[in-house]
Amino acid sequence: MKALVYNGVGQKEWVEKPKPTIQSATDVIVRVTATTICGTDLHILKGDVPTIAPGTTLGHEGVGVVEEVGAGIRGFKPGDRVLIACITACGSCRNCRKGMHSHCLDGGGWQLGHLIDGTQAEYVRIPHGDFSLHRIPEGMDEEALVMLSDILPTGFEIGVLAGKVSPGDTVAIVGAGPVGMAALLTAGFYSPAKIIMVDMDKKRLSLARQFGATDAVDVSEGNAAEAIMAMTDGVGVDVAMEAVGIPKTFELCQDIIAPGGRIANIGVHGTKVDLALERLWIQNISISMGLVNTDTMQQLMRSVETGQIDPSALITHRFDLDEIVEAYEVFGNAAEEGALKVLLKAPAA
Ligand SMILES: [Zn+2]
Numbered sequence: 001m002k003a004l005v006y007n008g009v010g011q012k013e014w015v016e017k018p019k020p021t022i023q024s025a026t027d028v029i030v031r032v033t034a035t036t037i038c039g040t041d042l043h044i045l046k047g048d049v050p051t052i053a054p055g056t057t058l059g060h061e062g063v064g065v066v067e068e069v070g071a072g073i074r075g076f077k078p079g080d081r082v083l084i085a086c087i088t089a090c091g092s093c094r095n096c097r098k099g100m101h102s103h104c105l106d107g108g109g110w111q112l113g114h115l116i117d118g119t120q121a122e123y124v125r126i127p128h129g130d131f132s133l134h135r136i137p138e139g140m141d142e143e144a145l146v147m148l149s150d151i152l153p154t155g156f157e158i159g160v161l162a163g164k165v166s167p168g169d170t171v172a173i174v175g176a177g178p179v180g181m182a183a184l185l186t187a188g189f190y191s192p193a194k195i196i197m198v199d200m201d202k203k204r205l206s207l208a209r210q211f212g213a214t215d216a217v218d219v220s221e222g223n224a225a226e227a228i229m230a231m232t233d234g235v236g237v238d239v240a241m242e243a244v245g246i247p248k249t250f251e252l253c254q255d256i257i258a259p260g261g262r263i264a265n266i267g268v269h270g271t272k273v274d275l276a277l278e279r280l281w282i283q284n285i286s287i288s289m290g291l292v293n294t295d296t297m298q299q300l301m302r303s304v305e306t307g308q309i310d311p312s313a314l315i316t317h318r319f320d321l322d323e324i325v326e327a328y329e330v331f332g333n334a335a336e337e338g339a340l341k342v343l344l345k346a347p348a349a
């Protein structure tokens, strides 16, 4: 089969590789029908994720059809259409029982396209298949569901739920990339009064307005903190979500948060960030952060099924799976290409 393999910093290749086989009774082999590229894959190629070994197939998002199941699998059979969670979890270890699937102690957590071969391939092996796969209801838009492997639950769990978005709140989302947009789409569940989208890309900001942002702040047009304070009568925002992962954007969140507010950090940070405790403590601010658990996937799937959210709107480019190297180019030059999410489809079997 073909797979997109990480060959060391800055190097990737679409190569022939052996098809994965069942290694444990709880494994499921999935034929990938659609996958996508994540900002995290670009971080890996930049060298930000030293835990990945050269030769690993990239990718942790996708949908597909069950090809083969291990002897211990109860919930799936060959031919079932499935959504793959970016987090692998056994469902029964101490951390899984606390709902902390991202830190599953039994070979789980962020495994796919990191510690084991991922989804940017014709076939993928999913450990703990019963818990790490989700059945796709009949007649659902599978392209939209690829957005549910990672970005929708990340924006929802780490942004909206951790930030406790409530009716009437003023929310700022700093970063209008795919995860910021996912937070925007799912913040709507809680009817905030105002959602201010903050970015430096005009195309993304106008797209955010189509997705329900009430206001947009272009950081390239002056002091963003002052602009947001002016929009909120000098009070600041109830929830500030950081969806970039650099010190400057986290600092902006600290500058615009209202007393009693919540800063929800979604961004993946590579360097330390100054925490203005001397200003924040007296303002009753809480700060949250984390890796997605993906335990809201069923909930989000129902929201897509009933038309409450349409994550397929995040897909700006479509490619055949074997054009993946070209797709990386487009996704890597997102600003010039106007790219948000690129969808890669395998030819029909
Ligand atoms: Zn991802």
Ligand SMILES: [Zn+2]
Pocket: 089, 090, 091, 092, 093, 094, 095, 096, 103, 104, 105, 106, 108
């Ligand atoms: Zn576990």
